[in-house]
Amino acid sequence: MSSDLDRALDEAVLAAKSALTRCTTVDDWEAAATAHLGRKSAINGLLRQIATLPTDQRGPFGKRANESSRTLTAEFDARKADLLANSLAAVRDFDPSTPGVALRRGHEHPVLAIRREVEDVFVSMGFRVQDGPEVETEAYNFEALNIPSHHPARDFQDTFWVDDPAGRRLVMRTHTSPMQVRAMRQFGAPLRVIVPGRVYRNETADATHESAFHQVEGLVVDRGISVAHLKGVMAAVLGRLFGGEVAVRLRPHYFPFVEPGFELDFQCRFCAGAGCAVCKGTGWIELLGCGLVHAHVLKAGGVDPEAFTGFAFGLGLDRLTMMRHGVEDIRHFHGGDLRFFEQF
Ligand code: DAH
Numbered sequence: 589m590s591s592d593l594d595r596a597l598d599e600a601v602l603a604a605k606s607a608l609t610r611c612t613t614v615d616d617w618e619a620a621a622t623a624h625l626g627r628k629s630a631i632n633g634l635l636r637q638i639a640t641l642p643t644d645q646r647g648p649f650g651k652r653a654n655e656s657s658r659t660l661t662a663e664f665d666a667r668k669a670d671l672l673a674n675s676l677a678a679v680r681d682f683d684p685s686t687p688g689v690a691l692r693r694g695h696e697h698p699v700l701a702i703r704r705e706v707e708d709v710f711v712s713m714g715f716r717v718q719d720g721p722e723v724e725t726e727a728y729n730f731e732a733l734n735i736p737s738h739h740p741a742r743d744f745q746d747t748f749w750v751d752d753p754a755g756r757r758l759v760m761r762t763h764t765s766p767m768q769v770r771a772m773r774q775f776g777a778p779l780r781v782i783v784p785g786r787v788y789r790n791e792t793a794d795a796t797h798e799s800a801f802h803q804v805e806g807l808v809v810d811r812g813i814s815v816a817h818l819k820g821v822m823a824a825v826l827g828r829l830f831g832g833e834v835a836v837r838l839r840p841h842y843f844p845f846v847e848p849g850f851e852l853d854f855q856c857r858f859c860a861g862a863g864c865a866v867c868k869g870t871g872w873i874e875l876l877g878c879g880l881v882h883a884h885v886l887k888a889g890g891v892d893p894e895a896f897t898g899f900a901f902g903l904g905l906d907r908l909t910m911m912r913h914g915v916e917d918i919r920h921f922h923g924g925d926l927r928f929f930e931q932f
Contacts, residue, residue: 593637594649596630597653605663608624608664611667625664631653697921697929698932702909706825707784714780715808716780716782717781718767719785722760722788723761724766728766728770729763729766733766733768734884748760748790763805765805768881768889772809772889772890777892777898781806782804784805786800795916796907798906801904801905803903804903805902806900808900809896813897818880819836838878845882845885845900846878846885846899847883849879851876852875852901875903875908879899879900880900
């Protein structure tokens with residue numbers, strides 16, 4: 589019996605000592621002291637058993653156990669004093685002039701950075717910046733823009749339809765153009781507004797197509813707005829974005845919500861119009877769709893087409909960003925590879 593207790597005591601003392609040597613902080617020490625000297629510790633349990641021993645064993649074992657406990661407590665106390673002194677020394681020896689550890693900071697996504705630049709340019713020209721819903725009604729996304737349900741233009745904008753419990757016909761907006769009508773309804777005419785935002789198409793992704801991408805819609809409505817205003821404003825904006833004079837040209841193009849409609853090209857910056865790989869030898873780079881707002885669209889926005897005319901444009905932000913930075917694949921933007929983003 590006594591030898592079992594003796595063995596248990598030896599083990600408890602050994603465990604306590606080894607725990608103590610592993611302490612490197614005051615916190616470690618607190619944990620070790622609780623585990624090995626505390627109320628629920630093995631040693632404490634043994635001390636409590638002394639009273640239950642037969643009288644002849646009580647004396648010798650009691651003496652050993654009490655001595656062990658006292659020695660251990662002294663060793664723990666000494667170690668705690670050391671640890672405290674160390675941590676004070678660490679504070680005292682801390683050199684506040686040591687250079688800090690640099691934290692890694694993120695930055696704006698390149699498409700967002702260009703979006704802000706575009707916003708700044710338009711704001712400086714008196715445009716307001718509006719947000720619009722990304723889940724849009726069929727009526728705003730198509731009908732109000734002169735695209736009825738049988739219209740072939742619906743086919744080239746492959747649409748994500750949204751199930752609506754309330755039974756409305758909802759889509760992920762395929763372009764920012766529905767905001768033309770919403771803005772006219774909200775603010776009336778005259779009006780200068782841009783609408784940057786995300787748009788969605790049910791397309792297979794490749795180097796120049798993504799199912800989610802970014803556009804900036806622009807709309808100016810006023811008395812006597814003509815194609816000359818459209819071209820002049822776009823040339824001024826591109827001059828601000830690219831620096832210097834930027835030559836632009838309009839090519840007739842069909843969009844249901846403008847009449848006349850155009851595609852706007854700007855002269856290639858890389859070859860100054862001589863023809864190179866970037867502009868595929870043409871000297872021009874296709875940038876956006878635009879035109880004079882169709883009378884049906886003005887009416888849908890509650891604006892009198894007899895009194896007001898307007899121009900509108902839709903600019904692809906991802907493409908603009910790709911051109912600015914020479915990015916060859918649009919899928920990088922959503923790829924999440926930090927090695928790509930760290931280059932900006
Ligand atoms: N909404 C068109 C698209 O996503 C772009 C566009 C073309 C917008 C002509 C316009 C415009 O405002 O006038 O392809």
